[in-house]
Structures are given as structure tokens and as C-alpha cells.
Amino acid sequence: MSGVRHLLLATVAAVLALALGLALGAGPVVSRSDATRASRDERLAARTARLEARLARLEDGARTDARVVAALAGPMTDNRLDGHSVLIVRTQGASDALVRRTRAALLGANASLTGELTITGTYLDPAKATAPLEDLALRLVPPNMTFAPGSTPIERVGAVLARSTIAKEPGDEPDQDGAEVIAGLHELGAVRLDGTPGRQAELAVVLTGPRERPSAQAAVTALVQALDAAGAGAVLAGPGRAPVAVGWLRSVDTGGASSVDSADSPAGEVSLVLALVEQLAGGKGAYGAGGGATAVLPASVLSSPASG
Numbered sequence: 001m002s003g004v005r006h007l008l009l010a011t012v013a014a015v016l017a018l019a020l021g022l023a024l025g026a027g028p029v030v031s032r033s034d035a036t037r038a039s040r041d042e043r044l045a046a047r048t049a050r051l052e053a054r055l056a057r058l059e060d061g062a063r064t065d066a067r068v069v070a071a072l073a074g075p076m077t078d079n080r081l082d083g084h085s086v087l088i089v090r091t092q093g094a095s096d097a098l099v100r101r102t103r104a105a106l107l108g109a110n111a112s113l114t115g116e117l118t119i120t121g122t123y124l125d126p127a128k129a130t131a132p133l134e135d136l137a138l139r140l141v142p143p144n145m146t147f148a149p150g151s152t153p154i155e156r157v158g159a160v161l162a163r164s165t166i167a168k169e170p171g172d173e174p175d176q177d178g179a180e181v182i183a184g185l186h187e188l189g190a191v192r193l194d195g196t197p198g199r200q201a202e203l204a205v206v207l208t209g210p211r212e213r214p215s216a217q218a219a220v221t222a223l224v225q226a227l228d229a230a231g232a233g234a235v236l237a238g239p240g241r242a243p244v245a246v247g248w249l250r251s252v253d254t255g256g257a258s259s260v261d262s263a264d265s266p267a268g269e270v271s272l273v274l275a276l277v278e279q280l281a282g283g284k285g286a287y288g289a290g291g292g293a294t295a296v297l298p299a300s301v302l303s304s305p306a307s308g
Contacts, residue, residue: 034259038288076302077273081111083282087165087201088116089227091220091245093209098239098264102207106270111276115195117165123190124216136184137161142177151209156220158226161185166231167200174198179279202232203276207263208245210238217248224249228257233279237272239264241290250292258298261288269296277301 010085012110038254086106090099099116134153137160145163154187164178204227212220220236228234229304237260238246246259258275262268271287278285278298286294 003068006096009169019289037289045101070177075268077105077109079105079110079271080277080301081109081203083112084108084172084232084276085112085201085202086203086205086276087114087195087227088205088207089165089223090116090122090207091119091209091212091216093212094207095209095239095264098207098209101264102205102237102267102272106205109273109276112201114165114170114199114201115193117195118192119219120192122188122192123157123185124213126154126215126218129157129219131155132188133185133190136188140177140184142175142201145168152218152222155226158223158229158236159220160222161191161224162204162230164198165200166202166204166227166234168202170200170202175200200231203279204228204231204234205272205276206234206236208236208243209227210239210240210243210247212244217245220245221248221252223258225255228255228279233276233284235255235272235275235279237261237263237268239268241288245292246290247292250286256282257286258284258286258293259286261290261293263288266275267296274298274301 071223088099088102088106103113104139105117122201123133130153134157137157141160142163143161147159151159164181166174167175171259173197174196176211178200182191182193186193204224206224206227224234224236234257236246236249236257238244239262241261243261243263246261249257249259256279258279259263259270260268260275263272268288275285275287275298278301281301283298283300285298286292287298289296
């Protein structure tokens, strides 16, 4: 019995010694781990503080830049479109806020607005290009109008719609042929017009959203090109640095049309107005801060106001 008791006491002593050793050894390990964690947290906090300070400086700079541009916008655009008429065309992707800002910028330049034409999903649907859209357009095609050889159905529709809303020298009275085209497309659910059907403008601004369905590319680009050809010029604009439809136009031969990205910013509003002034002078360009832009502003018209 004494041998068994001796063995048991020895085992307990060994276990206690091991436990004590582990406890004593773990102390420094835990302390080092806590110190490492605290040091890492301090570094992260310091880095976060530096990034937050940098972001605050950038935001302050951006606000200052916006105030400067807003202060210069008036002198740069006042009366630049005096005596000229503009039609606003919008896709369903264009926001109401963008339309309001554009309208205010155009009115600030003393442009005369003939209306607001909304292009619906029906118009932009490739499956509707031939029937019913082209069927209607060809039945109501204005007199003496011809189409470019090899033109597609949606290009012919765009040409008829442009001829119904835009002219190089608009008359004082609404064009009755154009009014019939607008009425027919409205019945098909392809367009909605806030304005007088048949009233024509010299210039067109086409507003799009940040994203547009890829299937709408042919309809949008064809309409912009047709509006430009029918009147004194056209500008396609969209919000942000990478509006999809602006990229479409910049990737093809635009004819004489111009494009503006960042149209939802003060600088974009100035660019849009001056791009229209440049259109009246026969120039064109790609303006903004996004991909494919060749300049922020059309510098060619900064020193010479448009004639009324």
C-alpha cells in the first residue's frame, strides 16, 4: 500500500509542477501578445487618422473648386445662347435632377427651350425598330426627305424624328408634318413630349443616365447623329465620369455631334453650354474628365460669344 501511495503522490507532484511551469511560462507569452496587439492597434489608428485627414483635405478642395466653377459659370455662359432655341431629349435613364440642372444652365445662357422629349424603352428596343417604329416613320416621312444609302431601320426612324423636332432655321409656327410624327410615335408609346408637337429647335441636348442597356446603343447614337444633321448641332451628355452612352458616341464616328461627361457637375454644365456654342460655330469635341474626353472645356469659344 505504501508503494501505491508513494506512486500516487509522485504523480500528483509531477502534474502540479507541470501546471505551475505552464502558468509561469504563459505569463510572458500573453504579455508579449497583448503588447503586439496594442502596437498594431496604435498603428492602424494612426493610419486611419492620416487617411481621414487626407480625405477631409480633398473634400475641402473639391468644395472650393466647385464654388470657384460656380462663381465663374455665370460670366462664362451668360447670354451665350441668346437668340437660339434648344430641345432637351432624355432617355428614361436620365435623372430628373440632371434634367433640372441642364434646364437651369440653358436658361442661364438665355436659350429658348422648345420642350422636353422623352425617349422610352419602346423606342430603344431593337425588336421594335422595323415594326412598328419604321413602319410608322415611313408612312409619315416629311416631304422631300431622303435617307442615307444603307441606313438601318432605327437610323431612318431617328432621321424622321429629328426632322420633326429640329431644323437649321426653325419657323415661327409648328411644323404640321412633324406634329403628326410626334403624335404617331406617342401613340406607339415610343416618345413623350412636354411641349408643342411640331415646334422645332436649332439645337438638341440628349441627356442619358450613368447606365443604359447595351441594346439601346444603336438607337441612341443614331438619334444623336440625326439631330446633329437636322439642325445646327447636338450634344450628348451624361452624369459622372463614365456615362455609358457618352462612351458609345466616343467610340464611333459621331458626325458633327459633341459629347460631355460629368454633366451633373458645375464644370459639366459649363462644358455643355459652351459645347452648344461651339456647335453653332461648326465645331465639335469630347469634353469632361472621363475616358475619351479631349478637353475639359471647348476653349475655342471661351473668348468669342455666340451671335444672336
